[in-house]
Structure formats: C-alpha cells, structure tokens
Amino acid sequence: MNSILRGLAVYLFLLVIFRINGKRSLAQITTFDAVLLLIISEAIQQAMIDGDNSLTNAFLIVLTLVGTDLVLSFLTLRFRALDKLVNDVPLVLVENGVVHHDRLRRARVSLDDVLENARTIHGLERMEQIKYAVLERDGHISIIPSWVPWVTARATTEGSR
Amino acid sequence: MERVDGLELEQDLRFQRREWLVEYAGRLLLFVAFLAGLLGILGGGPLSWGQARSADGRLLVRYPRFARLETPARMSLEVDGSATRDGRFSLALPRSYLDEVDISNIVPLPSSARSEDGYTVFEFQVGRGVTRPEVIFSFQFDRAGVASAEVLLNEGSRVSLKQIVWP
Numbered sequence: 424m425n426s427i428l429r430g431l432a433v434y435l436f437l438l439v440i441f442r443i444n445g446k447r448s449l450a451q452i453t454t455f456d457a458v459l460l461l462i463i464s465e466a467i468q469q470a471m472i473d474g475d476n477s478l479t480n481a482f483l484i485v486l487t488l489v490g491t492d493l494v495l496s497f498l499t500l501r502f503r504a505l506d507k508l509v510n511d512v513p514l515v516l517v518e519n520g521v522v523h524h525d526r527l528r529r530a531r532v533s534l535d536d537v538l539e540n541a542r543t544i545h546g547l548e549r550m551e552q553i554k555y556a557v558l559e560r561d562g563h564i565s566i567i568p569s570w571v572p573w574v575t576a577r578a579t580t581e582g583s584r
Numbered sequence: 585m586e587r588v589d590g591l592e593l594e595q596d597l598r599f600q601r602r603e604w605l606v607e608y609a610g611r612l613l614l615f616v617a618f619l620a621g622l623l624g625i626l627g628g629g630p631l632s633w634g635q636a637r638s639a640d641g642r643l644l645v646r647y648p649r650f651a652r653l654e655t656p657a658r659m660s661l662e663v664d665g666s667a668t669r670d671g672r673f674s675l676a677l678p679r680s681y682l683d684e685v686d687i688s689n690i691v692p693l694p695s696s697a698r699s700e701d702g703y704t705v706f707e708f709q710v711g712r713g714v715t716r717p718e719v720i721f722s723f724q725f726d727r728a729g730v731a732s733a734e735v736l737l738n739e740g741s742r743v744s745l746k747q748i749v750w751p
Contacts, residue, residue: 443613515588529604
C-alpha cells in the first residue's frame with residue numbers, strides 16, 4: 424500500500440508543480456531542461472521506491488502512475504471543469520492581427536516566440552502576416568496566417584496555366 | 585467560455601485569469617516552501633534543532649524539532665554530574681515513542697536496559713572525572729506526523745519533547 428500512496432503523492436505533486444509553472448514550462452525543452460528532468464526523475468525515484476528494490480514494488484509504482492494517468496484521462500473527458508483544471512485552456516495571443524500584449528506578458532511568451540513559430544512553421548516574415556496566434560494547452564504556439572499559403576500557391580499555379 | 589470569431593476554439597478568459605492568480609499564489613507557496621527548507625523547518629537546517637531542559641536543570645536534551653521520515657537523526661541528552669548516583673544514571677524513554685523510531689546506535693552503550701510501566705529504562709555508567717555525561721541516540725523515524733515524548737532522568741527530572749516528522 425505504501426508504494427501506491429507514494430506513487431499517487433508523486434503524481435499529484437508533479438501535476439501541481441508543472442501546472443503552477445504555467446503552460447510554457449516544458450513546451451520547448453532545451454538541453455538544460457532535459458538535464459533538469461533527469462535530475463528530477465532521479466530525486467523522485469529514490470523517494471518512490473523507498474529502499475524497496477523488488478520487482479513487485481517497481482510494478483506497483485508503474486501501475487499506480489499509469490493507472491492514475493488513465494483514470495484522469497477518463498475523468499477529464501467526462502468532466503469539462505476537471506479537464507480545464509488538469510489540461511488548461513487555450514489562449515489567443517494574436518487576434519485578427521491585434522497582439523494582446525497583456526496576455527503575452529502573463530503567459531510568459533514573448534513576441535519573438537510568436538514570430539519564431541511563424542517563421543519556422545509557416546515561413547512568415549512579419550507580424551502583419553499573422554491572423555491568429557494561439558497558445559495551446561500543451562504550451563505550443565499555433566499560428567494561423569492572414570492568408571492561407573496553399574490557396575495562394577494554387578491560385579498562382581492556376582493563373583499561370 | 586467564449587468562441588473566438590473565425591477560429592473554432594473555445595477560450596475561457598475568466599478561467600484563464602483565475603488560473604494566473606492561482607499560478608501566482610502557487611509560486612508564492614513554492615517560495616515559502618523553499619524558504620522553509622532553507623531554514624530547516626522541513627528538517628535538516630538551523631531551525632530544525634531544538635533543546636529542552638528539565639525544570640531542575642539536570643537534564644538537557646538537544647533534539648530535532650523537525651525531522652524527516654526514515655532519515656538518520658540524533659538526539660543528545662546531557663546530564664548534570666550531580667544527578668549521578670554511584671557513578672550511574674538512568675534515562676527512560678516512553679515505549680510509545682520508541683515504537684515510532686528505529687534506534688540504530690546509542691553512545692555510550694547502556695550497561696543495561698529494562699522495561700518498566702510504559703517506559704524503557706536505559707542505565708548508564710559514568711567514567712571517572714566526567715562532570716557532564718552525554719548520551720547520544722542515533723535513530724530514524726518510522727512514522728510521519730507529530731511525535732511526542734517525555735524523557736525521564738533517574739525517574740525524577742523530566743523533559744517533554746514534541747517533534748514534527750515530515751513524510
């Protein structure tokens with residue numbers, strides 16, 4: 424029973440910590456973030472196994488963690504309020520070309536982050552070319568350009584025929 | 585809940601604002617926990633050590649006020665020389681307290697130990713010339729929560745301890 428309680432406590436603790444840290448906490452993992460994650464897992468592992476190196480204990484902990492995740496995914500699907508609490512809500516950062524600076528600041532996202540996503544995914548050059556930028560629930564930034572590239576590309580191709 | 589024009593996306597700015605507030609409060613809590621850890625309120629720091637003296641001043645106990653579960657801890661009991669009888673003194677710890685701890689070592693080793701009504705009594709011998717004999721118990725807690733004990737010296741002087749054991 425101890426292993427199960429420890430597994431549950433660790434799951435809930437990590438859930439709360441990462442929720443407090445905000446949407447962007449692990450959206451872009453740098454090399455240092457990866458090292459930090461390894462250290463966190465090492466620190467947590469010691470407390471979870473509690474000196475019990477048996478296979479049964481390891482299985483129980485894995486069962487608890489995966490089981491809790493499964494139950495939570497069922498519950499979040501069923502209850503919208505819990506879904507928002509656990510998985511967060513999306514946030515529109517740029518709306519019809521208008522930048523919501525207050526939301527950017529509070530969500531700890533810079534304009535550079537938005538532009539970087541616009542460049543790398545859509546090949547956009549300027550802010551005016553962004554219609555919507557949405558900070559998704561998992562912390563990634565979705566960009567919707569003011570024009571849809573494939574439509575323009577198709578129109579150009581058809582026009583040249 | 586609001587639907588953003590043109591985008592099939594439901595953002596909830598009311599929830600988002602509340603979430604930001606909770607995030608701020610959470611970060612403040614994390615900072616407080618960090619400070620508590622630094623000061624030793626979560627065990628193993630400057631504030632984690634406490635000391636208590638018996639009313640007659642014959643027994644001084646230094647003990648961890650804040651300890652952690654299954655983590656080595658120590659408690660020192662200093663006895664005034666006037667409390668020894670024929671080069672001996674005894675210390676009694678309640679059995680309910682000993683049930684919660686796992687004693688790994690006692691320095692110096694007691695010459696004898698016996699059970700008495702709700703207590704375990706450890707008898708110690710004092711070397712020649714020692715004016716303030718000290719006994720050190722090394723142990724770890726087996727149970728989290730609040731542990732309290734009353735340590736008796738020669739079944740007379742008593743010191744009450746209260747310890748918080750973090751899981």
